[in-house]
Amino acid sequence: MSTTNNLKLRQLGQTDILISPIGLGCWQFSEGQGGARGSWDPVSVEETNGIVQAALDGGINWFDTAELYGHGRSERAIARALKLAGKSDSEVIVATKWNPLGRTARSIGRTIGERQECLNGYTIDLHQIHVPVGFTTRRSEMNAMADLVEAGKIRSIGISNFSARQMRRAHEVLLTRGMRLASNQVRYNLLNRRIETNGVLDTAKELGVTIIGYSPLDSGLLTGKFHKNPELLNSRPFLRRSQLRRRIESSRELVNALENIAQSHGVTASQVAINWLLNFHGDTVVVIPGASKVRHAEQNVGAMTFTLSDAELSRIDNLSKQFK
Template identity: 50%
Template sequence: MATRELGRTGVRISSIGLGSAQFSGGGAGTFFPVLPQSQVDAIVKAALDSGITWFDTAEGYGKGRSERSLSAALTRAGQRPGDVTLSTKWTPLGRTARSVERTVSERIANLGPFPVDLHQIHVPYGSLSSIRAQARAMARLVEQGKIRAVGVSNFSARQMETAHEELARHGVPLASNQVQINLLHRKIETNGVLETARRLGIALIAYVPLRSGLLTGKLHADRDLVAKLPRVRRMMTGISDKSLGRTTALIDGLRTIAAAHQATVGQIALAWLITYYGDTVVATPGASKQHHAEEAAGAMKITLSAEETRRLAELSTQVVR
């Protein structure tokens, strides 16, 4: 499976990674169901067998539970340090930059024996220290060999540039910015994030690349499934009969292209994401079942034509305007 460089760090990753917020133990107000470790093991094994070599987690996903669950699953799957790439995140809320260095030992312990390949600042707000101070703390971790690369998450173009500037003073590149990107959320094209990332050589990691299931087409095919979703998920994602109706034309377009490639609607949505923006954008869909991971990995094998890519962008623009 072809890999991509994570920014200008030399770290190689699969263009589709596996997000592991679902391994948090039912956090975020029951947004995710509680998955037994045996199911996590099966999901991670399916991802590995399908070509995924990069896994993303965070301190904030179940207070480290996701990190520990992911590490255990990788170990049971026979993986060793260096076989896969792992990224995690530090939670800045109510903390100073000193917490970055104080808590890295927890990240290392939770993910052990696997190293922290990418450590990210989870959000650009809530810390008692400046972004520059947080970036300096991250740079020191690289210098000490405790982490391999530094990333951010949910940063604006200006905030991303600030972190980049501070890290550069220490000879450390900013590897990535993890933000929401999907066919229904393309703000990176107008808010400066995409342009800045390309100019500075920073990778953009797309979270919720399937818009919490809306871009799989499954809810459009069976609208009764909407009522079965957790209420908090419906509220946070805006999934409703109205949003399903508004996006029907886009889903129909995805279905047509999916049929031509013998693929699923979700696979085409992911393939568009890692194609339309060139090598700048990679994605971390989550999975609560084995086939979710297998389908996501399958998107890396799909080659969309220029016309198919353009058509989906056009249909998307009609919805997001």
């Protein structure tokens, strides 16, 4: 297994692409536009560049963005920060997503030039269908993606927010083109373990598809900071504030356990929460925590630097089973 900064890299699905167990989720680089409004406050150019550099310094080698994230603003921000960091195309992995809302599969080929322009010379290593909606069929979408692979415009194909049935269908279509589905990006954390009971995780394991878990800290709830100081919620964007407030008490016992385990390893509760996701299911799950400050990126990469015991993994599993 290859390594970067002494960290083991994982195979993305059945492709030849190797990624760090943690990537950097880049929705927060949308400059407060598009789907980020109400969820992320704008992040300055200087802070964005610092976050990307901190991620790279910690061993992260891949970055997940999307057309929908600020209508290309996030993609441009990532490309700018990577160039400033002196990273060549061959040194990093970039994942982006096609927005299917109100579109047909023909849009996949028509918009790929815009994605490439926004990424300013960085290859689209993984191109994903952002959500399973739109005026088209899974077959049409997968065939359009396969056309891009054959044309050398993208390296691999993924999906996002797809059910087990939808994931299997996408996989079957790609097999007819001599290709395999690389990944399914879904919400996954210790307070949302539904993929373990709705067939998504089992299907991914069966098909050799990587699960890319987004929101691995459940919008910061698993850090424990809101349990200690609920007043911090008042400074969060409205949508995030209302979602977090409802779940503080139901998550308190789990967060307390994460903090206890963290103390024994000299790390933080958030790092324990991410480490569990990365290791409880073998190499199937990788995660893409976001970061709106440099220290967040530095904390995220720290989740790859220690090993939880079997007893600790089981304890966390038992305390979070109610969230399946």
